[in-house]
Amino acid sequence: MARKAVEQELNRDIILNVAREQFASKGYAAVSMRSIANAMGYSHGSLYYHFKEKAELFYALVKQDFKVLLGRQKEIIAQHAGDGQTLLRVMMSEFLKFGLQNRNQYEIMFLLKDADLQRYSRTEQAQVFELFSAAVAELLRERGEEDIQRKLYTLPWSLFMSLHGFITYCIRFNQCYEEVEKLAREHVDFLCRSI
Structure with missing residues (x-):
């Protein structure tokens, strides 16, 4: 149930857009799944429903x-x-x-x-x-x-x-x-x- 609620609020496109800005401004090494999630106001665990790891994202x-x-x-x-x-x-x-x-x-x-x-x-x-x-x-x-x-x-x-x-x-x-x-x-x- 919790997973379904997260997926309704957070989708791949939103994650990709925020990640793109993070990677471009800070560089790949300085960005983590946690920092991407923080920039969106989510827990980093919610990103793992969509991407297994940073490299996949x-x-x-x-x-x-x-x-x-x-x-x-x-x-x-x-x-x-x-x-x-x-x-x-x-x-x-x-x-x-x-x-x-x-x-x-x-x-x-x-x-x-x-x-x-x-x-x-x-x-x-x-x-x-x-x-x-x-x-x-x-x-x-x-x-x-x-x-x-x-x-x-x-x-x-x-x-x-x-x-x-x-x-x-x-x-x-x-x-x-x-x-x-x-x-x-x-x-x-x-x-x-x-x-």
């Missing part, structure tokens, strides 16, 4: 956030198939927008330094990069570029890291997307011209 966050980003990337690919230049431009713009409009999520997805936790996001990070690389490959094929494989070894990585650096810099100085939207567009334009 963290991985649920990672999967949830990457699902949103990967879903958006796949939509962009479907909408702009056959137009590599537009596809790459939109994909880069949307990646910047996602990172800056979802700063806590981005930090958990790409910026946590804990080596044990990075393994939780490796697969999803690779999927994001693979879709980004596919957009670059489409553009190179459309242009009739030679030696695409060699260019695919370095070009997607360079573009991706440039976007990541932009997002990381803005997060570091607490800038939101609306504040840097014009600069973000110019950055994407610059990157597109450099290809």
